[in-house]
Amino acid sequence: MREPAWRRTGERPDYRFSLANERTFLAWIRTALALLAGAIGIDQLAPEIAPTVFRVILCILLAAVAAGLAVVSYRRWGRHEQAMRHNEDLPHSWLMMGMTVVVAVAGLVFAILLLVRH
């Protein structure tokens, strides 16, 4: 597995920008891990939160979002690194909007489930 082809184009950016990009990647990875821990944690520690099938579907959905986020965070890191190599603007991405919606909907669903159960 060699380095991707874009790594040989443009100029290497200031190392501080590369490290900031790496930390952004890691922050998204931690977001994915938090979703994952939340998914399996709810499944394990709060089996009463919803009927079994509903609970399992919700938790699997959260874990699937986590897997998707891990892939997207790598691709996003690559695109940012590419843009910096060519001194371009950072590309726009719907990731922020998407994750805001996912987290807000998940929060709302679990809040409703807690209210209904107690």
Added chain:
Amino acid sequence: MSTGEAPARDPGLQPERTALSWKRTLFSAVVADLFIWRAWIHGMSGDHRQAQADGLLAVPFSAHTVALGVCAVVACLTTITLVLCAVRRVTVLRYGVEPLGHPTDIAPDALTLRTASAAIVMLAVAAICAIALGI
């Protein structure tokens, strides 16, 4: 420090912050890992109670528990992979940019980040299997 010379230490502590970021990521992975291991241990203790009830005809472990065990082992392997990625990065980052030929050499290679990202996907697959086995 004379003008035009690279500073001995990055005043923004970029390498240190990046190394700490890797360590935080590892801690998050271990939390997700522990929940999968907990599911397996729960399965084993359930089997143990069942075996005591069944007496001599008991099956030591159900297929269900074995499958959870596979999930736990996969989760453990992904965490080890993540640790290796973090060690690879932290060993470069801990000395800062000083010993490197050029400051940009401190940038991560794509393979390390791709491996870390793939490890998280595998961890998510193990988690999904563990959740599905809980039905």
